[in-house]
Amino acid sequence: MLLKVLVLLVLASVVVVVKTQQPTFNDDVLGLIFFKAGLEDPNAKLKSWSEDDNDPCNWVGVKCDPTSYRVTELHLDGLSLSGHVGRGLLRLQFLQVLSLSNNNLTGTINSELSRIGSLQIIDLSGNSLSGSIPDDFFAQCGSLKSVSFARNNLTGQIPDSLSSCSMLVWLNFSSNQISGQLPSSIWYLRSLQSLDISGNLVEGEIPQGMGNLYDLRQINFGNNRFSGRLPGDIGSCSLLKVVDFSENYLSGGFPDSMQRLNSCTVISLRGNSFRGSVPGWIGELTSLESLDLSANNFTGEIPSSLGNLQFLRELNLSMNQFTGALPESMANCFNLLALDVSQNLLTGNVPSWMFKKNEKGEINSVNSFIGSMENPWLASREPSYQGLQVLDLSSNALSGELPSNFGVLSSLVFFNMSRNHLFGSIPASIGELKATEVIDLSDNKLNGSIPSEIGGAVSLKELRLQRNFLSGKIPTQIVHCSSLATLILSQNNLSGSIPPAIANLSNLEYVDLSLNSLTGSLPKELANLSQLVSFNISHNHLNGELPTGGFFNTIPTSSVSGNPSLCGSVVNRSCPAVHPKPIVLNPNSSDSIGGSSQNHHRKKIVLSISALIAIGAAAFIVIGVVAVTVLNIHVRSSMARAPTALTLSGGEEFSCSPTNDPNYGKLVMFSGDADFVAGAHALLNKDCELGRGGFGVVYRTILRDGRSVAIKKLTVASLIKSQEEFEREVKTLGKIRHQNLVALEGYYWTPSLQLLIYEFIPSGSLYKHLHDEHSKSSLSWRQRFHIILGMAKGIAYLHRMNVIHYNLKSTNVLIDSSGEPKVGDFGLARLLPTLDRCILSSKIQSALGYMAPEFACKTVKITEKCDVYGFGVLVLEVITGKRPVEYMEDDVVVLCDMVRGALEDGRVEECVDGRLRNNFPAEEAIPVVKLGLICASQVPSNRPDMEEVVNILELIQCPSDGQEELE
Numbered sequence: 001m002l003l004k005v006l007v008l009l010v011l012a013s014v015v016v017v018v019k020t021q022q023p024t025f026n027d028d029v030l031g032l033i034f035f036k037a038g039l040e041d042p043n044a045k046l047k048s049w050s051e052d053d054n055d056p057c058n059w060v061g062v063k064c065d066p067t068s069y070r071v072t073e074l075h076l077d078g079l080s081l082s083g084h085v086g087r088g089l090l091r092l093q094f095l096q097v098l099s100l101s102n103n104n105l106t107g108t109i110n111s112e113l114s115r116i117g118s119l120q121i122i123d124l125s126g127n128s129l130s131g132s133i134p135d136d137f138f139a140q141c142g143s144l145k146s147v148s149f150a151r152n153n154l155t156g157q158i159p160d161s162l163s164s165c166s167m168l169v170w171l172n173f174s175s176n177q178i179s180g181q182l183p184s185s186i187w188y189l190r191s192l193q194s195l196d197i198s199g200n201l202v203e204g205e206i207p208q209g210m211g212n213l214y215d216l217r218q219i220n221f222g223n224n225r226f227s228g229r230l231p232g233d234i235g236s237c238s239l240l241k242v243v244d245f246s247e248n249y250l251s252g253g254f255p256d257s258m259q260r261l262n263s264c265t266v267i268s269l270r271g272n273s274f275r276g277s278v279p280g281w282i283g284e285l286t287s288l289e290s291l292d293l294s295a296n297n298f299t300g301e302i303p304s305s306l307g308n309l310q311f312l313r314e315l316n317l318s319m320n321q322f323t324g325a326l327p328e329s330m331a332n333c334f335n336l337l338a339l340d341v342s343q344n345l346l347t348g349n350v351p352s353w354m355f356k357k358n359e360k361g362e363i364n365s366v367n368s369f370i371g372s373m374e375n376p377w378l379a380s381r382e383p384s385y386q387g388l389q390v391l392d393l394s395s396n397a398l399s400g401e402l403p404s405n406f407g408v409l410s411s412l413v414f415f416n417m418s419r420n421h422l423f424g425s426i427p428a429s430i431g432e433l434k435a436t437e438v439i440d441l442s443d444n445k446l447n448g449s450i451p452s453e454i455g456g457a458v459s460l461k462e463l464r465l466q467r468n469f470l471s472g473k474i475p476t477q478i479v480h481c482s483s484l485a486t487l488i489l490s491q492n493n494l495s496g497s498i499p500p501a502i503a504n505l506s507n508l509e510y511v512d513l514s515l516n517s518l519t520g521s522l523p524k525e526l527a528n529l530s531q532l533v534s535f536n537i538s539h540n541h542l543n544g545e546l547p548t549g550g551f552f553n554t555i556p557t558s559s560v561s562g563n564p565s566l567c568g569s570v571v572n573r574s575c576p577a578v579h580p581k582p583i584v585l586n587p588n589s590s591d592s593i594g595g596s597s598q599n600h601h602r603k604k605i606v607l608s609i610s611a612l613i614a615i616g617a618a619a620f621i622v623i624g625v626v627a628v629t630v631l632n633i634h635v636r637s638s639m640a641r642a643p644t645a646l647t648l649s650g651g652e653e654f655s656c657s658p659t660n661d662p663n664y665g666k667l668v669m670f671s672g673d674a675d676f677v678a679g680a681h682a683l684l685n686k687d688c689e690l691g692r693g694g695f696g697v698v699y700r701t702i703l704r705d706g707r708s709v710a711i712k713k714l715t716v717a718s719l720i721k722s723q724e725e726f727e728r729e730v731k732t733l734g735k736i737r738h739q740n741l742v743a744l745e746g747y748y749w750t751p752s753l754q755l756l757i758y759e760f761i762p763s764g765s766l767y768k769h770l771h772d773e774h775s776k777s778s779l780s781w782r783q784r785f786h787i788i789l790g791m792a793k794g795i796a797y798l799h800r801m802n803v804i805h806y807n808l809k810s811t812n813v814l815i816d817s818s819g820e821p822k823v824g825d826f827g828l829a830r831l832l833p834t835l836d837r838c839i840l841s842s843k844i845q846s847a848l849g850y851m852a853p854e855f856a857c858k859t860v861k862i863t864e865k866c867d868v869y870g871f872g873v874l875v876l877e878v879i880t881g882k883r884p885v886e887y888m889e890d891d892v893v894v895l896c897d898m899v900r901g902a903l904e905d906g907r908v909e910e911c912v913d914g915r916l917r918n919n920f921p922a923e924e925a926i927p928v929v930k931l932g933l934i935c936a937s938q939v940p941s942n943r944p945d946m947e948e949v950v951n952i953l954e955l956i957q958c959p960s961d962g963q964e965e966l967e
């Protein structure tokens with residue numbers, strides 16, 4: 001019982017003791033609640049601050065003295081608080097730390113805050129405080145040690161009263177809009193260790209007296225408007241580690257006293273007007289890790305004493321007027337991570353020492369001493385430049401060759417030696433630069449080829465080699481640089497074709513291959529490069545069709561100009577022969593033709609269809625689909641005349657196809673057998689590709705009966721009409737048979753693949769006969785006349801059948817073995833749905849020069865008369881042997897205009913193809929020229945009908961002259 005009473009008593013007394021030690025409802029709670037009332041707290045961070053709780057020591061951000069339970073620290077950083085810093089804080093008589101950084105506080109700085117006598121640290125940085133710093137804030141600053149008002153919107157001047165804060169150690173006014181001059185009283189702050197007023201508008205000279213601050217470790221005056229010279233007594237601040245006077249208007253040179261700053265690790269004088277040479281004693285500042293003297297007016301040689309700076313990690317001397325060579329002694333600065341000496345007047349050879357691994361024995365004694373005693377990690381490193389990450393020697397006058405082992409700089413991220421006088425070739429060791437993201441060797445005199453080892457530089461994002469003398473091919477291995485975004489190789493002598501693999505560099509944004517000697521055609525897949533911003537291939541010898549889709553639909557003409565053989569709507573030049581060109585016979589196909597009568601392979605495997613599918617597969621392979629298997633479908637040949645319909649069973653052979661249309665795979669031949677003996681591989685073989693045009697790619701294959709056919713794979717699939725309409729139109733075209741028209745033999749239809757099967761004409765196009773420089777004999781007058789008449793008959797027949805050709809040009813006229821012209825590719829516009837005529841014109845009628853003038857994208861009706869225009873141009877082309885539009889050095893000659901001019905001047909005979917050597921009857925030639933010009937009249941109604949044209953031609957033909965004048 002007694003014990004229990006005793007325990008209770010003891011407990012009670014403990015409670016009493018505790019009670020008396022807790023602050024009663026004191027000024028701290030009041031002050032904090034009052035302070036909170038002036039704030040907005042959108043995220044309710046100060047929820048715990050409640051007036052019902054008279055123990056603020058548990059509140060968020062509040063720290064109390066463990067014995068007195070009075071609030072000593074307030075840390076409310078980054079809580080998105082807005083509002084004003086209220087007077088409530090003045091009640092916190094024991095507050096030592098007030099940290100309100102990175103909020104949204106506004107208003108001015110309350111000058112009374114410094115009256116909190118206990119306050120040592122005040123951090124209001126990163127708010128939106130405005131107004132000037134009140135003069136009386138510092139007038140009674142008591143025990144303030146650290147003040148930061150950085151990153152606010154403060155204006156006005158730095159108050160003179162600052163000098164009273166003799167305890168101040170850290171002062172940070174950076175990133176405000178403080179202006180005026182720096183009061184010299186600032187140098188009375190003898191305890192100051194860090195002074196940061198960077199990023200303001202402070203102007204005038206730096207006042208005398210800095211040398212008083214014996215304790216100063218860091219001075220940051222960067223980004224102001226200081227002028228005059230550096231303080232002469234700066235050297236008295238012998239503990240200085242960081243000296244930043246960058247981006248001011250300071251001038252003069254290094255004050256001599258600076259050589260005493262041997263604790264200094266960072267010196268930045270960037271962006272001033274300092275001049276003169278850099279003193280040799282700079283090498284005595286052996287603690288230096290970063291030296292930035294860029295963008296000044298320093299002259300003279302780079303002091304060789306820099307080699308003493310063992311700890312130097314960054315050296316930026318760019319944008320000055322330094323002369324001479326990089327001192328060899330710098331080989332010792334093997335801790336360098338970044339070296340930028342660009343935009344100076346440096347001469348001499350590429351500093352090869354930089355690229356050398358030092359031999360173990362070369363570790364100098366100073367280094368091994370420092371290494372082992374102070375920096376054990378350093379001793380373990382092999383001293384060399386291998387850690388270098390940034391090397392910028394650009395825009396100097398350095399000469400010599402790149403050292404063959406420059407790949408030893410294996411840490412290099414940025415490498416720029418552009419705009420120097422380097423010669424020789426790019427060393428293969430470039431492939432060892434595994435970490436390098438930027439290589440710029442542009443504007444030098446490098447020759448040789450781009451080494452295939454470039455593929456080893458797997459981190460490469462930017463490769464600039466423009467304006468050198470590089471030759472050879474663009475190495476395919478470049479595809480291994482999969483991050484490549486910028487590839488600039490312009491103004492070299494590169495040749496060969498553009499490697500298709502480039503299309504796999506899916507990050508490519510800027511590509512410039514202009515002004516080289518590249519040949520071949522552009523890989524279609526380039527259209528898949530989705531990030532492209534520019535792709536300049538102008539002034540090369542590229543040919544073939546420009547890729548379509550993606551960036552290439554909007555590629556500027558200037559990016560492709562200067563490639564006379566490129567075609568496509570962008571360059572306003574139609575693509576060559578959609579129809580038979582000279583054929584490279586498949587070695588196996590002669591067998592097939594020979595053995596066609598007695599076929600050994602009696603199996604009715606329909607290779608025909610697999611061949612067709614293979615063509616389709618060629619399209620699908622792009623989207624990564626597996627090859628096609630041979631089909632086991634039998635052709636049911638039916639009556640010769642009636643169309644043979646053949647529907648593939650199921651769709652399994654088309655598992656690669658994106659659709660599952662049960663209707664697919666319909667092959668219709670208007671006559672004969674549908675079997676193709678040359679198998680799928682032959683069709684996929686590029687040798688079997690005959691040509692490409694606005695409508696698609698043409699392949700050649702051989703029927704079982706030995707007959708060759710040309711198969712056109714329509715590439716405008718998305719524009720094709722419905723199956724019914726397609727078939728109706730194709731059947732109409734299939735009925736058109738004339739000795740001067742290429743016969744349509746059949747077709748194949750799936751929703752995603754349409755093929756047209758044409759009669760195969762072996763001797764090539766009229767274009768080839770007229771313009772191919774390699775063709776040995778040129779057409780005689782008689783042959784030419786025969787061609788003109790034949791074409792006229794063919795087109796007249798088309799018009800009788802109510803078909804507009806729509807796409808007349810010499811590549812679409814084929815000449816058979818007996819010299820008979822056959823007009824092909826007619827009526828294909830009918831296969832497209834009704835479309836905006838602009839699309840049609842760019843898609844098909846891109847044949848500049850053949851295009852009737854009414855073919856502008858307007859409302860004029862397109863009639864047979866537009867074929868008459870095209871025919872007229874063809875007539876002139878046949879007679880003159882010139883293309884409808886000839887691109888000369890810096891001129892464009894339009895054939896019609898040229899001939900019309902000659903006719904007016906009475907020298908029309910001069911227009912006739914020189915290869916005829918005047919061996920032609922003028923009495924025929926002149927009327928034919930005139931007929932051609934009439935057909936090519938600007939006004940459609942002035943043009944004759946094709947029937948009339950045929951009649952006129954038959955009248956013109958001299959009955960007397962039946963002789964052939966062969967070459």
Ligand SMILES: *[C@@H]1O[C@H](CO)[C@@H](O)[C@H](O)[C@H]1NC(C)=O
Pocket residue numbers: 080081082102103104
């Ligand atoms: C500061 O306030 C502005 C608008 O007054 C707001 O857009 C911004 O998000 C705020 N910032 C923070 C860190 O809360």
Ligand SMILES: *[C@@H]1O[C@H](CO)[C@@H](O)[C@H](O)[C@H]1NC(C)=O
Pocket residue numbers: 128130153
């Ligand atoms: C800073 O002050 C200027 C004018 O003194 C004002 O235009 C600007 O909006 C202010 N910026 C902020 C973040 O308050």
Ligand SMILES: *[C@@H]1O[C@H](CO)[C@@H](O)[C@H](O)[C@H]1NC(C)=O
Pocket residue numbers: 125126148150151172173174194195196218220
């Ligand atoms: C001054 O304050 C800014 C912003 O808080 C900070 O980035 C900078 O490092 C400070 N200066 C010094 C010398 O500490």
Ligand SMILES: *[C@@H]1O[C@H](CO)[C@@H](O)[C@H](O)[C@H]1NC(C)=O
Pocket residue numbers: 273296297
């Ligand atoms: C550098 O000095 C030259 C002559 O000494 C002077 O013409 C030039 O204006 C100076 N440039 C700068 C940025 O001070």
